[in-house]
Amino acid sequence: MWTPFFYIGGGAISHTIIDAWNLSGVALLHPITEKIFVLAKKQYRLATASRGEFILLIVLLMLAWGTGYIGSRGGLRSILLAFLGNYSMAVEAYQREGTAVCFMEGKLRYPDGNIEEGRWLIVGTDAGKDDLCIYDVKNNKALHIPKQAMFLKAVMKKSEKTWHTMRLTAPATLKEGYAFFNPSKQWHRAGPGDSVFGYVIYEEAVTLGQEGL
Numbered sequence: 001m002w003t004p005f006f007y008i009g010g011g012a013i014s015h016t017i018i019d020a021w022n023l024s025g026v027a028l029l030h031p032i033t034e035k036i037f038v039l040a041k042k043q044y045r046l047a048t049a050s051r052g053e054f055i056l057l058i059v060l061l062m063l064a065w066g067t068g069y070i071g072s073r074g075g076l077r078s079i080l081l082a083f084l085g086n087y088s089m090a091v092e093a094y095q096r097e098g099t100a101v102c103f104m105e106g107k108l109r110y111p112d113g114n115i116e117e118g119r120w121l122i123v124g125t126d127a128g129k130d131d132l133c134i135y136d137v138k139n140n141k142a143l144h145i146p147k148q149a150m151f152l153k154a155v156m157k158k159s160e161k162t163w164h165t166m167r168l169t170a171p172a173t174l175k176e177g178y179a180f181f182n183p184s185k186q187w188h189r190a191g192p193g194d195s196v197f198g199y200v201i202y203e204e205a206v207t208l209g210q211e212g213l
Contacts, residue, residue: 020039021056101121109151121134122134130145132145
C-alpha cells in the first residue's frame, strides 16, 4: 500500500506547491480557512497558461526525464562511480550486489608495467578489504588484485545472472563444468578433474564426485 500512497501523496504535495506560484495562489487549508497561500511576491509568480508557465513545464519535464535516466543507470552513485573509476568504490559497489554475477571494466596494470584495458569476471573478494579475485578469460586464469595486478581505473557492472552457491565440508572432485572455490582466504578456479573445497560458486550446472559430499 505504501508505493501508491507515496506517489499519490507526492503528486498532491508537488502540485500544491507549484500552484502556490500562480498569480491566484492556492487555498492550502480549505475548507478550514479560505486564506490564500503564495510562495513569492506577485512579480515573481506565474499566470496560468502564460509563457512562463510553459517554460516551467519544460523544465519539470526535463527534470523528470533526468531522474528516470539516472534511475535506469543504477542511481546517482552508479553514475559517479562510472565517472571516477575508483577501484575501492567499485569493490564496495560489488559487495552490495550479493550473489549477482558482476564484471569489472577498466584498465589493469601488471607488475611488468604492461597495461591492459578490458572486462573481467569478478569471482569474489579475498582476505583483504580491497583484495579481489577476477577471472582472465584470455589467459584462462584467476588474477588476485592487487597482488598480481592493479586497477588504474575500475567500473563495476552488474549482469542479470546470479551465482549458484554451495559449501563443502570435505574435498570433492569436479566431474563436469567449471567452478570457483574458496577453501579459506583465496579464490581458485577448478575444471574437470580438479578438487574443490569450502565455498563453491558456479554459473552453469556442475557435476561433483560423491566423495566428500
